[in-house]
Amino acid sequence: MLRIDNLRKSFVLDKGEVRAVQNVSIDIAEGQFFTLLGPSGSGKSTTLRCIAGLEQPEDGEIHIGGECVYSAQRQILIPPEQRPIGMVFQSYAIWPHMDVFHNVAFPLLYGARGKKISKSDVEKGVNEALDQVQMGGYASRPATQLSGGQQQRVALARALVRKPKLLLLDEPLSNLDAKLREEMRVELKEVARRVGITTFFVTHDQTEALALSDSVGVIMNGELVEVGTPYQMYVRPKHKLVAEFLGxxxxxxxxxxxxxxxxxxxxxxxxxxxxxxxxxxxxxxxxxxxxxxxxxxxxxxxxxxxxxxxxxxxxxxxxxxxxxxxxxxxxxxxxxxxxxxxxxxxxxxxxxxxxxxxxxxxxx
Ligand SMILES: Nc1ncnc2c1ncn2[C@@H]1O[C@H](COP(=O)(O)OP(=O)(O)O)[C@@H](O)[C@H]1O
Ligand SMILES: [Mg+2]
The missing domain is CATH 2.40.50.140 (Nucleic acid-binding proteins)
Known part of the structure:
Protein backbone atom coordinates (compact mmCIF):
# COMPACT_ATOMS: atom_id res chain seq x y z
CA MET A 1 0.00 0.00 0.00
CA LEU A 2 2.83 2.39 0.89
CA ARG A 3 6.15 1.53 -0.65
CA ILE A 4 9.27 3.56 -0.13
CA ASP A 5 12.39 2.56 -2.02
CA ASN A 6 15.87 3.88 -1.26
CA LEU A 7 14.64 7.27 -0.16
CA ARG A 8 17.34 9.90 0.36
CA LYS A 9 17.08 13.47 1.56
CA SER A 10 19.85 15.81 2.70
CA PHE A 11 19.84 19.41 3.79
CA VAL A 12 22.73 21.67 2.89
CA LEU A 13 23.59 24.06 5.66
CA ASP A 14 26.40 26.61 6.14
CA LYS A 15 28.25 24.23 8.42
CA GLY A 16 27.85 21.25 6.12
CA GLU A 17 25.40 18.69 4.87
CA VAL A 18 22.82 16.92 7.07
CA ARG A 19 21.93 13.51 5.72
CA ALA A 20 18.44 13.41 7.20
CA VAL A 21 17.22 10.26 5.40
CA GLN A 22 19.67 7.73 3.99
CA ASN A 23 18.47 4.94 1.72
CA VAL A 24 15.30 4.19 3.63
CA SER A 25 13.05 1.45 2.23
CA ILE A 26 9.73 0.58 3.86
CA ASP A 27 6.83 -1.56 2.64
CA ILE A 28 3.50 -1.27 4.44
CA ALA A 29 0.54 -3.50 3.66
CA GLU A 30 -3.02 -2.18 3.24
CA GLY A 31 -4.71 -1.42 6.55
CA GLN A 32 -1.53 -1.72 8.59
CA PHE A 33 -0.57 0.62 11.41
CA PHE A 34 3.14 1.32 10.93
CA THR A 35 5.23 3.35 13.36
CA LEU A 36 8.51 5.01 12.53
CA LEU A 37 10.26 5.24 15.88
CA GLY A 38 13.49 7.05 16.61
CA PRO A 39 15.18 9.67 18.78
CA SER A 40 14.81 13.37 18.08
CA GLY A 41 16.60 14.40 14.88
CA SER A 42 16.77 10.86 13.48
CA GLY A 43 14.88 11.72 10.28
CA LYS A 44 11.30 10.69 11.13
CA SER A 45 9.57 13.94 10.14
CA THR A 46 11.69 14.30 7.03
CA THR A 47 10.64 10.81 5.90
CA LEU A 48 6.98 11.64 6.58
CA ARG A 49 7.25 14.99 4.82
CA CYS A 50 8.73 13.26 1.76
CA ILE A 51 5.72 10.90 1.71
CA ALA A 52 3.40 13.90 1.99
CA GLY A 53 5.22 15.78 -0.76
CA LEU A 54 6.23 18.62 1.57
CA GLU A 55 9.91 17.86 1.01
CA GLN A 56 11.49 16.93 -2.27
CA PRO A 57 13.82 13.95 -1.83
CA GLU A 58 16.95 13.67 -3.93
CA ASP A 59 16.69 9.98 -4.66
CA GLY A 60 14.36 7.01 -4.42
CA GLU A 61 10.73 6.21 -5.15
CA ILE A 62 7.47 6.47 -3.24
CA HIS A 63 4.26 4.63 -4.17
CA ILE A 64 0.95 5.15 -2.41
CA GLY A 65 -1.78 2.64 -3.22
CA GLY A 66 0.01 1.55 -6.38
CA GLU A 67 0.40 5.12 -7.65
CA CYS A 68 3.90 6.54 -7.99
CA VAL A 69 3.96 9.92 -6.23
CA TYR A 70 7.71 10.38 -6.41
CA SER A 71 10.46 8.92 -8.52
CA ALA A 72 13.89 10.46 -8.91
CA GLN A 73 14.72 8.36 -11.92
CA ARG A 74 11.42 8.93 -13.75
CA GLN A 75 11.22 12.55 -12.59
CA ILE A 76 7.81 12.20 -10.98
CA LEU A 77 6.83 14.61 -8.22
CA ILE A 78 3.11 14.75 -7.44
CA PRO A 79 2.20 17.84 -5.36
CA PRO A 80 0.96 17.25 -1.78
CA GLU A 81 -2.69 18.20 -2.44
CA GLN A 82 -2.88 15.57 -5.18
CA ARG A 83 -1.58 12.76 -3.02
CA PRO A 84 -4.20 10.49 -1.40
CA ILE A 85 -3.14 11.36 2.13
CA GLY A 86 -4.51 12.90 5.33
CA MET A 87 -2.22 14.41 7.95
CA VAL A 88 -2.14 15.29 11.63
CA PHE A 89 0.86 17.06 13.11
CA GLN A 90 2.09 17.65 16.62
CA SER A 91 0.56 21.13 16.72
CA TYR A 92 -2.66 19.94 15.18
CA ALA A 93 -3.78 23.47 14.29
CA ILE A 94 -7.48 23.58 14.89
CA TRP A 95 -8.60 27.01 13.76
CA PRO A 96 -10.04 28.80 16.80
CA HIS A 97 -12.24 31.20 14.83
CA MET A 98 -14.18 28.34 13.20
CA ASP A 99 -16.63 25.84 14.57
CA VAL A 100 -16.00 22.11 14.39
CA PHE A 101 -17.93 21.75 11.13
CA HIS A 102 -15.86 24.32 9.26
CA ASN A 103 -12.59 23.02 10.66
CA VAL A 104 -13.37 19.57 9.32
CA ALA A 105 -14.89 20.86 6.05
CA PHE A 106 -11.82 22.95 5.21
CA PRO A 107 -9.94 20.37 3.10
CA LEU A 108 -13.14 19.62 1.16
CA LEU A 109 -13.87 23.27 0.46
CA TYR A 110 -10.35 24.44 -0.34
CA GLY A 111 -8.15 21.49 -1.09
CA ALA A 112 -10.17 19.26 -3.40
CA ARG A 113 -7.95 19.35 -6.48
CA GLY A 114 -9.88 22.35 -7.75
CA LYS A 115 -13.15 20.40 -7.96
CA LYS A 116 -16.40 22.03 -6.88
CA ILE A 117 -18.25 20.02 -4.31
CA SER A 118 -21.93 20.47 -3.44
CA LYS A 119 -23.10 21.74 -0.07
CA SER A 120 -24.88 18.49 0.70
CA ASP A 121 -21.78 16.44 -0.15
CA VAL A 122 -19.71 18.61 2.18
CA GLU A 123 -22.25 18.07 4.96
CA LYS A 124 -22.34 14.36 4.32
CA GLY A 125 -18.54 14.10 4.28
CA VAL A 126 -18.07 16.14 7.44
CA ASN A 127 -20.73 14.23 9.35
CA GLU A 128 -19.21 10.91 8.33
CA ALA A 129 -15.75 12.02 9.42
CA LEU A 130 -17.09 13.31 12.74
CA ASP A 131 -18.90 10.02 13.30
CA GLN A 132 -15.66 8.15 12.68
CA VAL A 133 -14.04 9.96 15.58
CA GLN A 134 -17.19 9.86 17.69
CA MET A 135 -17.79 13.61 17.60
CA GLY A 136 -21.14 13.33 15.81
CA GLY A 137 -23.00 15.85 17.95
CA TYR A 138 -20.32 18.54 17.91
CA ALA A 139 -20.52 20.12 14.43
CA SER A 140 -21.68 23.55 15.59
CA ARG A 141 -19.43 23.69 18.67
CA PRO A 142 -16.92 26.60 18.54
CA ALA A 143 -13.39 25.21 18.38
CA THR A 144 -12.44 27.23 21.44
CA GLN A 145 -14.87 25.17 23.53
CA LEU A 146 -13.18 21.84 22.89
CA SER A 147 -11.05 19.89 25.31
CA GLY A 148 -7.58 18.76 24.26
CA GLY A 149 -8.83 15.29 23.41
CA GLN A 150 -11.72 16.67 21.37
CA GLN A 151 -9.38 18.97 19.42
CA GLN A 152 -7.29 15.93 18.68
CA ARG A 153 -10.33 14.10 17.33
CA VAL A 154 -11.36 17.06 15.20
CA ALA A 155 -7.85 17.16 13.72
CA LEU A 156 -8.22 13.46 12.96
CA ALA A 157 -11.65 13.99 11.37
CA ARG A 158 -10.17 16.76 9.21
CA ALA A 159 -7.41 14.39 8.09
CA LEU A 160 -9.98 11.72 7.18
CA VAL A 161 -12.59 13.89 5.50
CA ARG A 162 -11.23 13.49 1.96
CA LYS A 163 -11.17 9.72 2.42
CA PRO A 164 -7.42 9.40 1.96
CA LYS A 165 -5.73 6.05 1.38
CA LEU A 166 -2.98 6.86 3.82
CA LEU A 167 -3.02 8.63 7.17
CA LEU A 168 0.20 10.42 8.16
CA LEU A 169 0.60 11.24 11.84
CA ASP A 170 3.64 13.16 13.09
CA GLU A 171 3.81 12.90 16.90
CA PRO A 172 0.16 13.93 17.24
CA LEU A 173 0.01 12.96 20.91
CA SER A 174 3.16 14.61 22.22
CA ASN A 175 1.48 17.90 23.18
CA LEU A 176 -1.04 16.19 25.43
CA ASP A 177 -0.57 15.57 29.14
CA ALA A 178 0.28 12.04 30.24
CA LYS A 179 -3.21 10.84 31.09
CA LEU A 180 -4.87 12.24 27.98
CA ARG A 181 -2.04 10.90 25.87
CA GLU A 182 -2.82 7.38 27.07
CA GLU A 183 -6.53 7.83 26.37
CA MET A 184 -5.88 9.23 22.90
CA ARG A 185 -3.46 6.41 22.18
CA VAL A 186 -6.28 3.90 22.61
CA GLU A 187 -8.65 6.18 20.69
CA LEU A 188 -6.25 6.62 17.77
CA LYS A 189 -5.79 2.89 17.35
CA GLU A 190 -9.55 2.39 17.59
CA VAL A 191 -10.25 5.01 14.89
CA ALA A 192 -7.57 3.63 12.56
CA ARG A 193 -8.99 0.13 13.00
CA ARG A 194 -12.59 1.25 12.50
CA VAL A 195 -11.79 3.22 9.37
CA GLY A 196 -9.42 0.46 8.22
CA ILE A 197 -6.96 3.04 6.93
CA THR A 198 -3.26 2.42 6.40
CA THR A 199 -1.42 4.58 8.92
CA PHE A 200 2.13 5.92 9.00
CA PHE A 201 2.77 7.13 12.52
CA VAL A 202 5.88 8.94 13.72
CA THR A 203 6.98 9.06 17.35
CA HIS A 204 10.01 9.08 19.65
CA ASP A 205 7.97 7.33 22.37
CA GLN A 206 8.66 3.59 22.49
CA THR A 207 5.58 2.78 24.58
CA GLU A 208 3.38 4.46 21.99
CA ALA A 209 5.09 2.49 19.24
CA LEU A 210 4.64 -0.83 21.04
CA ALA A 211 1.02 -0.13 21.99
CA LEU A 212 -0.23 1.08 18.63
CA SER A 213 1.57 -0.69 15.85
CA ASP A 214 1.24 -3.74 13.67
CA SER A 215 4.79 -3.04 12.62
CA VAL A 216 7.55 -0.77 13.92
CA GLY A 217 10.62 0.58 12.15
CA VAL A 218 13.44 2.04 14.19
CA ILE A 219 15.34 4.90 12.54
CA MET A 220 18.64 6.30 13.78
CA ASN A 221 20.79 8.96 12.11
CA GLY A 222 18.61 8.77 9.03
CA GLU A 223 19.03 5.02 8.62
CA LEU A 224 16.33 2.43 9.13
CA VAL A 225 17.96 -0.03 11.52
CA GLU A 226 15.30 -2.70 11.93
CA VAL A 227 11.64 -3.40 11.18
CA GLY A 228 9.34 -5.88 12.89
CA THR A 229 6.26 -6.45 15.00
CA PRO A 230 6.30 -4.89 18.48
CA TYR A 231 6.90 -8.38 19.89
CA GLN A 232 9.85 -9.05 17.59
CA MET A 233 11.36 -5.65 18.27
CA TYR A 234 11.07 -5.93 22.05
CA VAL A 235 11.65 -9.64 22.65
CA ARG A 236 13.80 -10.61 19.67
CA PRO A 237 15.67 -7.50 18.55
CA LYS A 238 18.57 -8.07 16.19
CA HIS A 239 20.47 -4.93 17.15
CA LYS A 240 21.67 -3.82 20.56
CA LEU A 241 20.74 -0.22 19.69
CA VAL A 242 17.16 -1.28 18.98
CA ALA A 243 16.99 -3.32 22.20
CA GLU A 244 18.20 -0.32 24.17
CA PHE A 245 15.90 2.14 22.46
CA LEU A 246 12.84 -0.06 22.99
CA GLY A 247 12.86 -0.21 26.77
N1 LIG B 1 14.40 22.22 6.71
C1 LIG B 1 15.53 21.74 7.26
N2 LIG B 1 16.71 22.38 7.04
C2 LIG B 1 17.85 21.90 7.55
N3 LIG B 1 17.96 20.79 8.29
C3 LIG B 1 16.82 20.12 8.55
C4 LIG B 1 15.56 20.56 8.05
N4 LIG B 1 14.62 19.68 8.46
C5 LIG B 1 15.27 18.75 9.18
N5 LIG B 1 16.58 19.00 9.25
C6 LIG B 1 17.61 18.19 9.93
O1 LIG B 1 17.45 16.85 9.50
C7 LIG B 1 17.61 15.94 10.56
C8 LIG B 1 16.36 15.10 10.74
O2 LIG B 1 15.32 15.95 11.16
P1 LIG B 1 13.83 15.43 11.40
O3 LIG B 1 13.43 14.59 10.26
O4 LIG B 1 12.99 16.61 11.72
O5 LIG B 1 14.02 14.52 12.70
P2 LIG B 1 12.94 13.91 13.72
O6 LIG B 1 11.58 14.17 13.16
O7 LIG B 1 13.28 12.47 13.80
O8 LIG B 1 13.16 14.60 15.02
C9 LIG B 1 17.97 16.79 11.78
O9 LIG B 1 19.35 16.82 11.90
C10 LIG B 1 17.39 18.14 11.42
O10 LIG B 1 18.10 19.16 12.06
MG1 LIG C 1 9.98 15.26 14.01
Missing part, protein backbone atom coordinates in the same frame (compact mmCIF):
# COMPACT_ATOMS: atom_id res chain seq x y z
CA UNK A 248 15.50 -1.08 29.32
CA UNK A 249 18.11 -3.63 28.32
CA UNK A 250 20.97 -5.22 30.23
CA UNK A 251 23.70 -6.05 27.74
CA UNK A 252 26.71 -8.31 28.02
CA UNK A 253 29.42 -8.40 25.44
CA UNK A 254 30.63 -11.86 24.52
CA UNK A 255 31.80 -14.39 21.99
CA UNK A 256 29.69 -17.22 20.60
CA UNK A 257 31.10 -20.64 21.58
CA UNK A 258 28.28 -23.04 20.71
CA UNK A 259 25.61 -22.64 18.00
CA UNK A 260 22.33 -24.49 17.51
CA UNK A 261 18.83 -23.75 18.78
CA UNK A 262 20.36 -23.39 22.22
CA UNK A 263 23.71 -21.73 21.92
CA UNK A 264 26.28 -20.49 24.34
CA UNK A 265 28.08 -17.17 24.64
CA UNK A 266 31.16 -16.55 26.76
CA UNK A 267 30.71 -13.36 28.74
CA UNK A 268 32.16 -11.63 31.78
CA UNK A 269 29.72 -13.73 33.84
CA UNK A 270 31.03 -16.92 32.26
CA UNK A 271 29.12 -18.98 29.69
CA UNK A 272 25.48 -17.98 29.15
CA UNK A 273 23.00 -20.22 27.39
CA UNK A 274 21.03 -18.30 24.79
CA UNK A 275 18.21 -18.81 22.32
CA UNK A 276 19.69 -18.82 18.83
CA UNK A 277 16.66 -20.22 17.02
CA UNK A 278 16.00 -16.83 15.35
CA UNK A 279 19.57 -15.55 15.12
CA UNK A 280 22.16 -15.96 12.44
CA UNK A 281 25.51 -16.14 14.15
CA UNK A 282 28.65 -18.20 13.86
CA UNK A 283 31.04 -19.62 16.40
CA UNK A 284 33.52 -16.94 17.48
CA UNK A 285 31.27 -14.03 16.47
CA UNK A 286 31.44 -11.07 18.81
CA UNK A 287 27.89 -10.36 20.00
CA UNK A 288 25.82 -8.74 22.72
CA UNK A 289 23.52 -10.74 24.94
CA UNK A 290 20.43 -8.68 25.77
CA UNK A 291 18.54 -9.44 28.96
CA UNK A 292 15.38 -7.49 29.80
CA UNK A 293 14.85 -6.50 33.46
CA UNK A 294 11.80 -8.78 33.71
CA UNK A 295 13.88 -11.79 32.62
CA UNK A 296 16.00 -11.82 35.76
CA UNK A 297 14.32 -14.20 38.20
CA UNK A 298 15.58 -13.17 41.62
CA UNK A 299 14.91 -15.12 44.78
CA UNK A 300 16.27 -15.66 48.27
CA UNK A 301 16.05 -19.40 47.55
CA UNK A 302 18.51 -21.21 45.36
CA UNK A 303 16.89 -21.87 41.97
CA UNK A 304 15.95 -25.38 40.88
CA UNK A 305 17.46 -24.67 37.48
CA UNK A 306 21.05 -25.41 36.57
CA UNK A 307 21.66 -23.20 33.57
CA UNK A 308 22.21 -19.45 33.77
CA UNK A 309 22.16 -19.31 37.56
CA UNK A 310 24.13 -16.63 39.34
CA UNK A 311 24.59 -15.27 42.82
CA UNK A 312 24.21 -11.56 43.28
CA UNK A 313 23.62 -8.74 45.72
CA UNK A 314 20.71 -6.32 45.74
CA UNK A 315 22.18 -2.88 45.15
CA UNK A 316 19.03 -0.80 45.10
CA UNK A 317 15.33 -1.50 45.30
CA UNK A 318 12.47 0.85 44.62
CA UNK A 319 9.04 -0.42 45.63
CA UNK A 320 6.56 0.71 42.96
CA UNK A 321 3.49 -1.26 43.98
CA UNK A 322 2.96 -3.73 41.16
CA UNK A 323 6.69 -4.40 40.94
CA UNK A 324 10.04 -3.50 42.45
CA UNK A 325 12.48 -1.63 40.24
CA UNK A 326 15.76 -3.08 41.38
CA UNK A 327 19.45 -3.23 40.69
CA UNK A 328 21.35 -6.46 41.24
CA UNK A 329 25.11 -6.73 41.28
CA UNK A 330 26.40 -9.95 39.72
CA UNK A 331 30.19 -10.13 39.83
CA UNK A 332 31.12 -6.55 38.83
CA UNK A 333 28.15 -5.90 36.64
CA UNK A 334 24.97 -4.08 37.66
CA UNK A 335 21.72 -5.40 36.19
CA UNK A 336 18.39 -3.63 36.15
CA UNK A 337 15.80 -6.11 37.42
CA UNK A 338 12.05 -6.09 37.73
CA UNK A 339 11.40 -7.88 41.01
CA UNK A 340 8.26 -9.38 42.45
CA UNK A 341 6.63 -7.12 45.06
CA UNK A 342 5.61 -10.24 46.98
CA UNK A 343 9.10 -10.92 48.23
CA UNK A 344 10.91 -8.12 50.04
CA UNK A 345 14.34 -7.32 48.64
CA UNK A 346 16.59 -5.04 50.68
CA UNK A 347 19.84 -3.45 49.53
CA UNK A 348 22.82 -5.56 50.59
CA UNK A 349 20.94 -8.88 50.56
CA UNK A 350 22.37 -11.85 48.72
CA UNK A 351 20.05 -13.27 46.06
CA UNK A 352 19.98 -16.11 43.56
CA UNK A 353 19.36 -15.08 39.99
CA UNK A 354 18.17 -17.29 37.17
CA UNK A 355 17.83 -16.08 33.59
CA UNK A 356 15.91 -18.45 31.29
CA UNK A 357 17.92 -19.02 28.09
CA UNK A 358 14.79 -18.16 26.06
CA UNK A 359 15.05 -14.65 27.43
CA UNK A 360 18.68 -14.17 26.47
CA UNK A 361 18.64 -12.56 23.04
CA UNK A 362 21.76 -12.33 20.95
CA UNK A 363 22.24 -9.08 19.04
CA UNK A 364 24.87 -7.29 16.98
Missing amino acids: TANTLQGRVTIIGDKGSVDTELGPILVDLSKSEVNVNDSVFVVIRPEALMCSHERSKFVDNCFEGTIKRSLFLGSFIDGEVLIKDKTFRALLSPHELFQPGERVYVHVPPDHCQVTR
